[in-house]
Structures are given as structure tokens and as C-alpha cells.
Amino acid sequence: MDIPFWSKEIETLDRASLQAIQLERLRDMVSWALKTPFYNKKLSSVGIRSPEDIRGFRDLERIPFTTKDDLRRSFPKGLLAVEMTEVVRIHSSSGTTGIPTVIYYTRDDVDRWTDLLARSIVATGASAQDIFQNMMSYGLFTGGLGLHYGAERVGMAVIPIGGGNTKRQIQTMKDFQTTILHVTPSYLLHIHSQFEAEGVKAGDLALRRAFIGAEPHSENTRRKIDDLLHIQAFNSYGLSELNGPGVAFECVCRKDMHLWEDAYIVEIIDPTTGRNVEDGQEGEVVLTNLIRRAMPILRYRTRDLAFLHPEPCECGRTHRRLSRILGRTDDMLIINGVNVFPSQIEEKIMKVPEVATNYQIHVDKKGALDRLTVKVEIYPKLFLGDVAKLEALRARIREELRSSIVISPNVELHEPGSLPVSEGKAKRVVDERPKD
Amino acid sequence: MAKQLTIFVENRAGRLKTITQNLHRSNIDIRAFTIQDRGDYGLLRLIVDRPNDAYLALAELGCACALKDILAISVPDQPGNFHRLTSALAEHNINVIDAYGFVLQPHKTGVCCMEIDQPQLMKAQEIVAAAGFTVLQDEELYSL
Incomplete structure (x- = not known):
């Protein structure tokens, strides 16, 4: 050779x-x-x-x-x-x-x-x-x-x-x-x-x-x-x-x-x-x-x-x-080549009053690409029953996260108390990407 | 003014049941409902006989719910009446954020519930009344 x-x-x-x-x-x-x-x-x-x-x-x-x-x-x-x-x-x-x-x-x-x-x-x-x-x-x-x-x-x-x-x-x-x-x-x-x-x-x-x-x-x-x-x-x-x-x-x-x-x-x-x-x-x-x-x-x-x-x-x-x-x-995640730490996501979520402190980070594949979904719970006391406000909230969280982790995740809104409560951040991350 | 109970509900099996079960347990009578679907979640809007009690029963469970003032208008169930209503609002530049209707007695009475931006709500009420419609007050609505 x-x-x-x-x-x-x-x-x-x-x-x-x-x-x-x-x-x-x-x-x-x-x-x-x-x-x-x-x-x-x-x-x-x-x-x-x-x-x-x-x-x-x-x-x-x-x-x-x-x-x-x-x-x-x-x-x-x-x-x-x-x-x-x-x-x-x-x-x-x-x-x-x-x-x-x-x-x-x-x-x-x-x-x-x-x-x-x-x-x-x-x-x-x-x-x-x-x-x-x-x-x-x-x-x-x-x-x-x-x-x-x-x-x-x-x-x-x-x-x-x-x-x-x-x-x-x-x-x-x-x-x-x-x-x-x-x-x-x-x-x-x-x-x-x-x-x-x-x-x-x-x-x-x-x-x-x-x-x-x-x-x-x-x-x-x-x-x-x-x-x-x-x-x-x-x-x-x-x-x-x-x-x-x-x-x-x-x-x-x-x-x-x-x-x-x-x-x-x-x-x-x-x-x-x-x-x-x-x-x-x-x-x-x-x-x-x-x-x-x-x-x-x-x-x-x-x-x-x-x-x-x-x-x-x-x-x-x-x-x-x-x-x-x-x-x-x-616990660093690599999402489509971008390094993401769960703590970066947590820090941003904690600053949003309209959502509770419990959250989940979900990673899977959509086609060949990685897909990041951040699931948050609605905080009942600040819920006003308004779709426009909820969608604005979703967009705001996505933008806050994008500014911190560079990639733009899906943001899912969930009912209060519906996400699994876990201690320690590792359990908050669900990575379903195939390991092949 | 009439109250509507709005509840945040995740879009998955069994979530509506939890809510209806608890309302039933508190002897709440549901007069009308509608769901606004947003994909991963929906907003369940209810007209019930005792809105405050229903709100407290669900809030105690930890549900994200809210009570809202809405315009509930009695509309005779005949062709052209809904158009007359929307024309009156349009003429005065009142925007309807959301609306739903139900027929109480076929060919006789229907009810139209409208969410109007808070600052325009009182004005909208006057316009609707001036156009010859009856705006239902809360007790009237719940006892239909």
C-alpha cells in the first residue's frame, strides 16, 4: 500500500x-x-x-x-x-x-x-x-x-x-x-x-x-x-x-x-x-x-x-x-455534533416562572438526525387558560435554550406533576438513540 | 358575566377521564364542553353549573386550570342569526379570540360562547345587547 x-x-x-x-x-x-x-x-x-x-x-x-x-x-x-x-x-x-x-x-x-x-x-x-x-x-x-x-x-x-x-x-x-x-x-x-x-x-x-x-x-x-x-x-x-x-x-x-x-x-x-x-x-x-x-x-x-x-x-x-x-x-450529550450538558438546560428552565422545576430531557432519532425534546410542566398558579400565551411560552423556552445550547429543541408542555420526579440529573435524561 | 373553566390537558389516553371523574365526584354538572387541540396538549373548556367549586376541585388535584369571563349569548336557532351577531361585532372592530356554540332546543334556542380580549369585553357585551341578543348572565347560563 x-x-x-x-x-x-x-x-x-x-x-x-x-x-x-x-x-x-x-x-x-x-x-x-x-x-x-x-x-x-x-x-x-x-x-x-x-x-x-x-x-x-x-x-x-x-x-x-x-x-x-x-x-x-x-x-x-x-x-x-x-x-x-x-x-x-x-x-x-x-x-x-x-x-x-x-x-x-x-x-x-x-x-x-x-x-x-x-x-x-x-x-x-x-x-x-x-x-x-x-x-x-x-x-x-x-x-x-x-x-x-x-x-x-x-x-x-x-x-x-x-x-x-x-x-x-x-x-x-x-x-x-x-x-x-x-x-x-x-x-x-x-x-x-x-x-x-x-x-x-x-x-x-x-x-x-x-x-x-x-x-x-x-x-x-x-x-x-x-x-x-x-x-x-x-x-x-x-x-x-x-x-x-x-x-x-x-x-x-x-x-x-x-x-x-x-x-x-x-x-x-x-x-x-x-x-x-x-x-x-x-x-x-x-x-x-x-x-x-x-x-x-x-x-x-x-x-x-x-x-x-x-x-x-x-x-x-x-x-x-x-x-x-x-x-x-x-453526563454530556452530543446532539448532531453539538455538545450539550443537561445542566445548561436545567439552568434555563429554572428561570422560567410559568413552568415547574421538574423537567425531562429526551433524545431520539428522527431519520438519521438526533432529535432533542425538552419536556416541562405547566406551573398551575400562572396558568391563564390562554393558548396564545402557552404557545408564546413554548417559543420563549425554545429560544432561551437555543441561545444557550446552540441547537433548537422541541419543547413539550405537560400537566403539573406528570413527569417522573427524580433526584440527580442523570435520571432526567432519557436517551433512546439506538447504540447499534 | 358567565364563567368558563379552562383546563390544561396532556394529549394522552385517560387524561380526560381523570378530570370528568373528579368533577362527577364533586357533583358538578357539565353543560357544555369543547377541546382546543394543540398537538401534545389540549385545552378543555367547560361550562358547568358551579364554576368556582369545579375550579377548586381541580386545583386541589394540582391541575393547571383557570376561570375566565366569557360572553354567552342566546342566539335563536334560525338561519342568519349567527351572521347578524358576527356582523355587529365586526362593525365595531371587536375581535373574537375563540368561540363555540351549542343548540339547546333545535330550531328554537342556541348559545354562542365567545372569548373576547379583556379590554373589549364590556364593550362587546353592550354591542351584542344593542343588536337585539340576550347576553346570558352566569346563573341564567348554568340553569339552562
Whole structure:
């Protein structure tokens, strides 16, 4: 098999040399982290006051974990390690309780991130000959812009169409003979379900590959995408705290995702004890960013569950492969690629006087797409017997939720006392999506 | 003025029964009803003989219900009369939010219940009376 590379030397570097690079970059990151109020305090508390205090990988384990909560508490600038004048990009994600998290990048940070994406893209066999239709959302979400930059660097023709508008997506695939899509698996299946209505057959199009990400999916789903669209789908992994997409990406072998270890230190831990587990064992993915100076992040607990393959890949890359994401250690839901925390929904509902405090979050599938329904109970004392007011209430709740979780849920109004009463938010969530 | 009892009811089997059961238990006589369907829920509107008691009986159960003033108009059951009524209201620019009717005695008497925006309610009552219709007061309506 012909194995394409973007940076062959670094991608196939022997493990010892790779680790030497990691250690050197970790020291660099610690020196930047110490400039931030957040890490200065955190690192000093374990006796790390200068990069020289990191003598080997053993010292990595001394560094306390960083959590999403830490990022929220440090909003907006507690983790900023450079002057704002050095920052060229800000991304942000909605927070679990209304406080967003923010990520900063210098010009060099964006450049290094872009390079990882170019490396990821080329690893799938794509090249400058390709026409790339980027169907991920642009904006504050890192998925759209991240791949856009990477694809341009590779030299592909990039169509920055963004998410949604199925008719136009299909027309664009026809008009420009798109060869690569970047899309969530559920939206890709939805697009396919609309082919017939648009008078298109998979064979009429020039599609060859899809980069699928932002939501977990099974091997069955991937096979289905391959078969229905006559393409090869490649899994990808990333999160904005670690720059965005391009943390790990599948190569032409498509046997899970190479995690770029010159750019990230990956640990898999037992989420209860916090201790590292052996390669091959499932646990929580913990990542240290080695390439972003504007906002260093050390030992970030992703809450994603996965494992690392102990054996090397046939492609010759030495960077270990991360399995697909097998679950979460928290209650985060992924709805059509958008991360939603039940607490975000709860917070909004609690602010609406016309509904009671009991609620239920219901997720299922409508066709290929996820459907989110939020069920609330009418508060009897504020019921006026007016349909117009009830419908206005429904619309208001939907809009409040949309502003917080980005997607627009169905809102169902229920009788007082009719929804199951439960303690703890997990029971308030009913996820009926098939696991296949 | 006549009272209408409006009850929020989820659209699923057995919900109406719970309400009628409790009204029956409290010896409430239902004179008229209508349901406004909104998909996942509906609004059950009732004309009953003792609106306050019915309201309390349901509120005690935890139901979302409300008492509303409505215009209950006696309309002789002959062609053209309903049109005469709507024309009188239209002429004075009164909007009817919702309405339903029932026949009491075929070819003799019908009743039309109308929900009118609160600020226009008194004015609507005067207009209807001036047009020659009888506006039923609560006792009259319940004892029909």
C-alpha cells in the first residue's frame, strides 16, 4: 500500500526521540504556563516553579489535572499566557452553566495547529488535487475553521459552505464535483437520505472521502456511510481545549486514530483513582497541549473514554492510535455534533416562572438526525387558560435554550406533576438513540 | 358575566377521564364542553353549573386550570342569526379570540360562547345587547 505522509520524519520518528521532543516541549509549555495566574498557583503548589523542575516524565504526574471547571473559573483571561496583542484568534464554547470557556491562539499557535491538520488530511490519502466541501459550522466552534486552514495548506480547493441547508449542500457537491466532505456522521447520513428527493445518485457524484467527527459513532455507522455513499470515511478527534480537530486522525489503514504525540502528551487514566492505566485498557483521555503558547493546557481531563492501541500501525507511523470514543465520564450529550450538558438546560428552565422545576430531557432519532425534546410542566398558579400565551411560552423556552445550547429543541408542555420526579440529573435524561 | 373553566390537558389516553371523574365526584354538572387541540396538549373548556367549586376541585388535584369571563349569548336557532351577531361585532372592530356554540332546543334556542380580549369585553357585551341578543348572565347560563 502506498502510504502518503505530510511530515514523514516526525510521523515515523522512533519512540525515544519522540519522547525527547515531548519532554523538551513540555518544559517550554510549563514556562508559558507559569506566566498565567492559574497555572502559577497550581504548579507552585506542587513545587514546580521553573521549567527545570520538569526533569523527566515522572514529573508530569506531579502536575495536577486541569478540568473544564478550571477553565470556566478562569474565564476570561486566567489562562492567557501572552499579551492580547499577540493573540490572532479566539474560539469559545458554551459552558455547562452559562459561563463559556475561551481559547486563545497566537499566530504561531494557529500555524502549528494548521500543520497538524495538513498532516491529518494527507494521512488519509487526500492531496492538493481534491475539492473539499467543509460542512462543519464555522464561527466560534473550532471544527469548521480548523479543517479549513489545514485543507488550504494542503492545497485543496476549499468550499467553506458551513453547516446546514441540505439542498444547497447536494447541489454544491454536483456543481463543483466535490471529492471530500467534512461532516458529522449523522448529517452525512441525513444528506444521503435526501439524494433521491434531489434526483441524485451516489454514483453521479465525485465523492471519495469523508472526514467524520464531532460525534461518537460505531464501526457499523462508518461501514454504512462507506457503502451508501461509495466513499471511505475517516474518523477524527479533537476538542477546542486542545486546539480543535486534528488531535487524532485516521490514516489510510483506518484502524483508529493516530494521536499526534509530538503535539500532545496523551495519558489514559482510571477516572476514579486518577492513575495511568496500561495501553490497551479503557480509561479517561487526559491531554497536554505541547504546541499552544497563548493558552497552555496541562493534563486536561477530557471526560472522553477510550484506549490506546499498544501495537504499532501498519502504516509505519510511530504515534500511537487512540480508539474511537467509547463514552463519557460525565453526563454530556452530543446532539448532531453539538455538545450539550443537561445542566445548561436545567439552568434555563429554572428561570422560567410559568413552568415547574421538574423537567425531562429526551433524545431520539428522527431519520438519521438526533432529535432533542425538552419536556416541562405547566406551573398551575400562572396558568391563564390562554393558548396564545402557552404557545408564546413554548417559543420563549425554545429560544432561551437555543441561545444557550446552540441547537433548537422541541419543547413539550405537560400537566403539573406528570413527569417522573427524580433526584440527580442523570435520571432526567432519557436517551433512546439506538447504540447499534 | 358567565364563567368558563379552562383546563390544561396532556394529549394522552385517560387524561380526560381523570378530570370528568373528579368533577362527577364533586357533583358538578357539565353543560357544555369543547377541546382546543394543540398537538401534545389540549385545552378543555367547560361550562358547568358551579364554576368556582369545579375550579377548586381541580386545583386541589394540582391541575393547571383557570376561570375566565366569557360572553354567552342566546342566539335563536334560525338561519342568519349567527351572521347578524358576527356582523355587529365586526362593525365595531371587536375581535373574537375563540368561540363555540351549542343548540339547546333545535330550531328554537342556541348559545354562542365567545372569548373576547379583556379590554373589549364590556364593550362587546353592550354591542351584542344593542343588536337585539340576550347576553346570558352566569346563573341564567348554568340553569339552562
